[in-house]
Amino acid sequence: MSTSAGWHQPRTSLFTDHYELTMLQASLLSGAAHRKSVFEAFARRLPDGRRYGIVAGTGRLLEGIAAFRFGDAELDFLSSTGVVNQEALDYLADFRFTGDIWGYAEGEAYFPNSPILIVESTFAEACILETYILSVLNHDSAIASAASRMITAAGSRPCIEMGSRRTHEESASAAARAAVIAGFASTSNLEAGLRYGLKTVGTAAHSFTLLHDTERAAFEAQVASLGPGTSLLVDTYDVETAVRMAVDIAGPTLGAVRLDSGDLVEQAQWVRQLLDELGNENTRIVVTSDLDEFAIAALQSAPVDAYGVGTSLVTGSGAPTASMVYKLVSRADNTGEFVSVAKTAKDKISKGGRKYALRRLDDHGMASQEIIGVGHRPVDDGNDRPLLQQFIKNGELLPGWTGHEGVLRARQRHADSMAELPAVVHRLHRGEPAIPTIYEEN
Template sequence: MLQATLANGTAERHSVFELFARRLSGGRRYGVVAGVGRALDAVADFRFGDAELTWLREADVVDADTIAWLADYRFSGTIWGYPDGEVYFPQSPVMIVEGTFAECVILETVLLSILNHDSAIATAAARMITAAGDRPCIEMGSRRTHEASAVAAARSAYIAGFAATSNLEAGRTYGIPTTGTSAHSFTLLHDTERDAFEAQIQALGPGTTLLVDTYDIPEAIRTAVDLAGDELGGVRLDSGDLVSLARTVRQQLDDLGAIQTRITVTSDLDEHAIAALAVAPVDGYGVGTSLVTGSGVPTSGFVYKLVSRADDGGEMVSVAKKSQDKVSVGGRKHAVRRLTPAGRAQAEVIGVGTPPAHDANDRPLLVELVRDGERVHTESLEDARARLKASLAELPASARQLSKADPAIDTIYEETPA
């Protein structure tokens, strides 16, 4: 596409691309935007270096004029979008990229790959946090996904409300709190379980969390309390009927005087398993595989479509795909969340070309992210966490149900009176 438009002179036509989802993947009632900060970093660093250009030339992928254009590539346009931690619905204009056709179209894959992945993880994580209630969740999925995706997943999970991650690179890169426990291999390394527990307590103190289901759980609990006393920080259960086991372990700990010792459960948890554990005396959850794979929904289904471009005379005209089952709406979008006076979300209202009419209760959703190629939006993960908490609080109570259903609120296209 780039080579062809450079050749026929349309590459420089002013264009507007929008990134959105036609529907919510997996029958979810809402989606969570994540990856915006990573996407903006990627746009700022998007370059074609000598190695890439040499390969393109030697592999005869594109012609010399296109290679010359790529060598000088710098995004100089404007980007608006929903910030990290905002919720979205079908047709929400999650990101709007504006500039020349050439400089915008070249960003399609990098923007979609980041936002499709990170938003899927954040959406799954938000459902898990809802199911967990006041109990903290720890992200522990690094061994179940690509090494780079693991760091991104930890970031998304933290935005969604997870308390910590076991991924130390995510802690180093993003400042996310880190934590973890020992594995069964640590216990199996030692001649006895007592030797393993004693070594861990000696190294990390009695406040550590001991894995107690390698052999016999009641015996492990007795050994743990014997060694650490009532200062034992926690025990982890990683197998079996977790509801029943948690009750038995809680009773045994209390009987032994370790009433402050916390119980953390792991073992292929998803939001439904976490919800089932609400009746158990559990203090926290470690979540791995289901989290980093989007709990069965590994992509958000975002697409990146041209919705407006300049004609031969320089006037902007709306354009849209008209395929039977993939219809899109042309024109640059503006979005607000329609709220009641009490602050309850009623609809996602999208204006085409101009902002929709709204009152003081309604909340504009798009923020400026990049202006003339320069990033103008920077915020902390704490800001994103707070935004998601507030955005979810606006939604109807039905949005927090875990069963498949229609989106929690409708999306409405509204024509603004002239």
């Protein structure tokens, strides 16, 4: 499946754990592999002190499921290493997902036990997707959740994702996508630009200045090449000298100066004053340097125009995984009737049954509860919003959820979801989930 001109989704079938395939082999032997089953991905809790999470990765996941095939190379590997027997190899050779997948729209806010993704298929089909589903949703949702908090702290000031050098190369493009869904304006990652149609930005690092014999020579070369609207990095040597030099070279149309070290609050204040005195009232100030949502919040009073965020973003700002799990919650019995199943270990209790979910809204359109119906659709009190959307029907990917269109749709869903949540979600200090999760039993 192609998501953007020039890039094609690679096979994803071995992005999985060994035991997914040994379960397949054993269930083929027992005859249970073809039992109709319902699996659910959810998070039992939010990261410590967080008030909400943001679903991300769904579009990437759906693209990957569409490409989930076992070709000759994969089958040869599984055969030569003895991972599974011939019966399982024969099954995998013809594998394609043929079931249904529902879930929260990408960009949606979620809470403890929200049924974020529901897979309805045979046990065999749902089982071998488990690791891939969790690896995508856990990573991307962790990044989007952190990014959403940063966007809240930044207010109307744009944030730039620039964490590619602080994570795995494949994780970098996924993180950029998740950050843009949560409100980031752009990314430095070119692969993400190609794959998902994201806006990419960047100018120069300190090495560019150090390469030249003088700072002036570096600035002159950058302005000559990129135009006066470029952003000049002014803290390689002396900031005041560099700002004056930048204005002298680029003139009043200098796009921005970037600060990457020191006391950013104090420095931004006097740099703003200096720029104004020099006649560059429209030159923006961009700050970087290990920012997270708390540092961004601390810069609210400073005359900063944009934030570049790297390490903290791509590591989830202290919560690098969303801690989602994927559980069998319902299956057909020997008569074909569905029965609820669940793990009952006291420290990891799950609730069985196919789930349905809606967000309860008050008369002002503000969210007050997450209502989950177990085995049935919960009662809508008249202005509630259904949360589950269908992504795949009978194995066919439904339109609108992937590629650049999917990113734009998810970005809008994030903005709309945040607008209907109580104001407490804008607080960065530790607290309970913004709204409670309520179960409606049969």
